[in-house]
């Protein structure tokens with residue numbers, strides 16, 4: 001018997017089936033042959049929230065959640081954060097390997113070429129209320145870009161795809177900065193293409209009346225490292241949204257907007273904003289034990305803790321902690337860090353968190369850095385979305401070029417009513433509203 005198979009005996013019929021096992025996985029479609037009779041649809045897998053279902057084959061990002069390992073295209077995140085710029089890592093994620101100097105220059109040039117927004121997009125942004133949430137503005141404006149570029153729908157054309165990728169990578173910092181300036185009521189600052197990707201973003205955020213913005217190099221490097229850490233994370237909620245929406249061959253601007261919308265939720269990228277609210281609520285180091293007890297009693301979650309895949313320290317959180325120290329040398333130490341450190345210390349030795357393998361995730365410390373840099377918490381998820389756009393686009397491109405992929409369309413187990421007759425309006429009786 002082939003060892004790389006799984007034998008399944010259906011006790012309903014007594015029949016035995018053999019299904020292939022490869023990469024530690026069976027194909028759920030192989031279960032369909034298992035039927036009680038000819039009328040039977042065939043066996044399905046039921047996996048709410050995709051707890052144990054691989055939806056694709058991917059060569060982009062590797063995570064070993066038990067060991068706390070993260071690699072992009074085979075390179076450890078620690079090495080990339082230490083050695084590379086964000087644009088180098090973006091190239092790596094999108095193209096499969098690190099660029100040569102010439103390739104990097106060409107890629108940086110392409111991205112620079114696309115940093116400006118069409119004036120109609122700027123006017124579109126002006127229409128938002130003064131207190132609109134920056135993430136809602138970001139999602140809407142990324143979607144609105146689809147109205148500006150007629151070629152965007154040609155998703156099967158590799159050349160057009162490459163153009164949209166450079167466009168999106170070039171424009172998301174500009175959109176993010178404009179959302180920020182809008183919420184402060186400041187005039188928008190046009191991109192300065194003399195500057196690096198991150199320095200230009202800082203220029204669009206913080207330039208006032210000085211003729212030329214010059215970024216603090218330590219802060220620019222810290223932001224660049226944060227961008228590297230956030231660039232991709234395999235099949236998370238927003239990458240899954242990108243792939244699902246993209247699988248209908250919707251254009252990449254709309255699919256990216258959908259992915260960003262998925263990121264905005266407090267259980268995903270929105271957690272960094274929630275962490276700051278939580279630290280504010282805790283207020284002081286002395287209040288940490290009581291807060292932890294409250295969480296253990298089921299009254300809320302420790303935001304920035306826990307992960308579907310990491311059952312060990314999130315390697316990104318470790319690098320972020322290190323980056324925080326570099327930032328605080330410039331901005332001064334943020335007192336919230338002490339609350340966060342105490343929270344981590346208590347949680348990591350508490351049985352509740354230890355048995356559930358709940359460790360700090362990427363969002364736990366990133367917010368404290370962003371706050372020290374001067375951002376308000378409602379901007380934090382937008383800062384996450386800028387680099388993650390690279391990951392979304394790589395996942396989207398991989399999905400479109402994978403001959404095994406089709407429109408994403410899960411099955412369901414129907415639990416509703418059997419066929420019923422419509423009762424005329426005057427004869428209906430009230431029933432409990434679901």
Ligand code: ACO
Nearest residue numbers: 266267268269271301302303304305306307308356361363
């Ligand atoms: N605080 C307290 N308890 C928690 C936390 C937390 N942050 N996270 C999980 N738990 C508990 C759950 O209540 C559950 O306990 P139980 O077994 O007694 O019911 C157990 O740990 C397992 O948690 P699940 O919710 O089943 O884990 P899941 O994989 O579905 O959720 C998630 C992962 C959403 C990240 C969760 O840990 C969470 O809500 N964390 C807080 C929000 C957060 O930080 N999100 C950012 C994640 S990183 C990112 O997306 C960029």
